[in-house]
Amino acid sequence: MRRALLLLPLLLFACAPKKAEAPKEAPEPLAFQVKTVPPTRGALEAEVRASATVQAEKESFVAAGASGRVLRTLNPGSRVEAGQGVVFLDPAPFQEALSAARLALAQAEANLERTENQLRANRAALLAQLEAAKAQLEAARRRFEEGQALLQAGALAPLDLKALEAQYRQAQSAYENAKEALDRLERGEDLKLLRLQVESARLQVRQAERNLRETVIRAPFAGEVVEVYVREGEFVGAGSRAFRLATTDRLLAKVYLPPEEAARLGPETPFTLRQNGRTAGATLLRKTDLPGQNRLVEVVLKPEGALLPGPAEAVYRKVLAEGLLLPAGAVRAEGGEAVVYAVEGGQARRKRVSLLAQEGDRAAVAGLSGEERVIFPVPEGLKDGDPVEVVP
Numbered sequence: 001m002r003r004a005l006l007l008l009p010l011l012l013f014a015c016a017p018k019k020a021e022a023p024k025e026a027p028e029p030l031a032f033q034v035k036t037v038p039p040t041r042g043a044l045e046a047e048v049r050a051s052a053t054v055q056a057e058k059e060s061f062v063a064a065g066a067s068g069r070v071l072r073t074l075n076p077g078s079r080v081e082a083g084q085g086v087v088f089l090d091p092a093p094f095q096e097a098l099s100a101a102r103l104a105l106a107q108a109e110a111n112l113e114r115t116e117n118q119l120r121a122n123r124a125a126l127l128a129q130l131e132a133a134k135a136q137l138e139a140a141r142r143r144f145e146e147g148q149a150l151l152q153a154g155a156l157a158p159l160d161l162k163a164l165e166a167q168y169r170q171a172q173s174a175y176e177n178a179k180e181a182l183d184r185l186e187r188g189e190d191l192k193l194l195r196l197q198v199e200s201a202r203l204q205v206r207q208a209e210r211n212l213r214e215t216v217i218r219a220p221f222a223g224e225v226v227e228v229y230v231r232e233g234e235f236v237g238a239g240s241r242a243f244r245l246a247t248t249d250r251l252l253a254k255v256y257l258p259p260e261e262a263a264r265l266g267p268e269t270p271f272t273l274r275q276n277g278r279t280a281g282a283t284l285l286r287k288t289d290l291p292g293q294n295r296l297v298e299v300v301l302k303p304e305g306a307l308l309p310g311p312a313e314a315v316y317r318k319v320l321a322e323g324l325l326l327p328a329g330a331v332r333a334e335g336g337e338a339v340v341y342a343v344e345g346g347q348a349r350r351k352r353v354s355l356l357a358q359e360g361d362r363a364a365v366a367g368l369s370g371e372e373r374v375i376f377p378v379p380e381g382l383k384d385g386d387p388v389e390v391v392p
Contacts, residue, residue, distance in 0.1 A: 031387040036343055036373035039324035044357050044364035045317040048261070052253045052273060052314040054307050056246035058221060062086070065214035067238045068093065073228050080219040080245070087230060087242045089215040098208035105201035112194040119191065126182040133175040140164075140171035214238075223247045226309070246309065253282060253301040255314045262287055262297035264318055271301055275312035280305025282314070321356035321364040328363040330376040331355060338365070342372040343388055350384035 068089035080086060147164040150156035219225075227244040230236050253273055257265075271282040282301040291297050301314065331338050331353065338355040341348045353367040368374075375388070382388075 031346070031389040032348070032379045032382055033391045034343070034348070034375045034379060034382075034388045035377070035392075036390055037327060037330065037376045039326055039365075039368055039370050039372065039374060041323070041370060042325050043319045043322045044325060044359055044362055046320050046359045048316055048318050050255050050257060050314045052255045052301070052312045053310075054251055054253045054273070054275065054303065054312050055309050056223070056248055057250040057252050058223065059226075059244070059246040060220055061241050061244050062217060062220065063239050064089075064217055064236045064242045065238060066094070066211045068215060068236065070230050070232050070234050070236055072232055073230065073243070074225055076225055076228055078225045079223075080225060081222045082219060084219050085216040086219055086225055086245075087217040087228070087236075089217070089236070091212060091215040094208065094212040094215055098205070098212055101201070101204040101208040105198070105205050108194070108198040108201040112191070112198050115190055115194055123182070126178065130175070130178040130182050133171070133178040137168075137171040137175045140168040144168040217242045219245050221245070221247070224249075248309065251303050251307055251309065252285065253303055253307075253312060253314060255299045255301065256294065256296035257299055258295075259291050259297050261318070262299055265299060265316070269316055272315040273301070273303055273305075273307060273312050274315065275307050275310070278305070278307060280307055320359055323356045323364040323366045324368050324370055326363050326365060326374055327376050328358050328361050330374050330378065331358075331363050331365060332378060340365070340368070340372075341375040341378055341382060341384075342368075343375060343390055344372075346387055346389070348375060348382055348384065348386045348388045 064087070066089065071088045071090050073087045074080070074085075078086075144161075144164045144167070147156055147161045151158060151161050223245045224247070225243055226246045226248070229241045229243060236242060265284055265287065267284050269284055271284070273280045273282050281304040283304065285300045285302045287299045288297050326340065330340055332340070334350075338353050339350050340353055342351055343349070351368065351372070353365040356364040356366055358364070373390070375382070
C-alpha cells in the first residue's frame with residue numbers, strides 16, 4: 001500500500017500537460033545573386049550575304065571579219081592596246097583576190113576609155129550622116145511635091161508619082177535613123193553601162209582591200225586577252241568568235257536583290273566582296289530603278305581591291321531597328337509578352353518591353369528609360385519582387 005502511494009506522485013507528474021513552446025519566426029528568403037547590364041541606345045544591324053558576279057567593266061567577244069586559216073595568235077593573258085593584232089590569218093589568198101580585183105578594174109576602165117574615144121570619133125560621122133540624110137529628105141520632098149503638080153497638069157503619069165512618093169518615104173526613114181543614132185550617142189547609154197562596170201570593179205577592189213585588212217583580227221579597245229578560241233592551222237569562218245577581250249583592271253560586281261532590300265542601299269553603304277579567300281571593299285556605283293524579269297533589282301558595285309572575273313559573295317550590313325540594345329537572353333517571353341527584369345531597391349522588377357528586332361545574341365527593345373540595370377543572365381525561377389544581390 002505504501003509502495004503504491006509513493007508511485008502516485010510520479011504518475012501525476014508524468015501525466016501533467018507540458019507548457020506550449022513559442023512559435024519560431026520564418027527565415028527570410030535567400031536573395032538571387034545576379035549580374036546586370038545597362039541598355040545601350042543604338043541601331044541593331046544584321047549581316048546580309050548575296051551572290052555576286054565580278055565582271056569586266058568592258059568586255060567583248062571579238063569575231064573574225066573574214067574567213068581564213070590561222071597563222072598565229074597572241075597568248076591568253078596578253079595585254080594589248082586598241083588596234084593591236086591578236087589573231088593573224090594567212091594573207092596570201094586575200095592578196096591574190098585583191099590583185100584580181102585591181103586587174104578587173106583596170107580592164108573596165110580601159111573599156112570605158114576606148115568606148116569614149118570611139119564615140120567621140122563616131123559623133124562627127126553621125127553628124128555628117130544626119131546632114132546628108134536631111135539634104136536627101138529635102139530633095140525627095142521637093143521632087144514629090146513637083147510630081148504632084150505635074151500630075152494635076154497631066155504631064156506625069158500616076159505610076160511615076162508613086163515612085164517619087166516611095167523615094168520620099170525612104171529618105172524620111174533614113175533621116176529618122178540617122179537622127180536616132182546621133183541621139184543614142186548623145187544619151188551615152190553604152191557609156192553608162194561601162195561606167196557601172198567600172199564602179200562595180202572599184203567596189204570589188206575595196207572589198208578585197210577590206211578583206212585583206214581583216215586578216216589581222218585586232219583589239220577594239222585596250223585590255224587583256226582573256227581567251228583565244230582558235231589555234232594555229234585552224235580555219236576560222238567570218239563571224240565566228242576569235243578571242244575574248246576584257247578590261248580586267250576595271251572590274252564591276254553585280255548583285256541582284258529584292259526591290260525592298262535594294263531601296264535601303266545608298267552610296268554610304270559599305271560592301272565587302274569575298275572570292276576564293278580574297279577580300280575587297282566595294283562601293284555602290286548604281287542600281288536600276290525597276291526590277292527586271294526576275295523581279296530583282298540589279299545593284300552594281302565597284303570593287304576597291306584585286307579580284308578576278310567570276311562568282312563572288314557580297315556582304316553588307318542592314319539596320320533592323322533602332323532602340324535600346326540588350327543581350328537577347330535578357331528578354332523573356334512571359335504570358336505572351338516580352339519582359340525584362342531590372343534591379344530596383346534590391347528586388348527584381350518585371351518590366352514589359354516591345355521587342356523591335358533580334359539578330360543573333362542581340363535584341364533591340366522599346367519601353368525602358370535607358371537608366372535601368374537589366375538582369376542578365378536571368379536566373380531560373382526569378383519572379384517579380386524577388387530579392388536580388390548584384391554581384392560583379
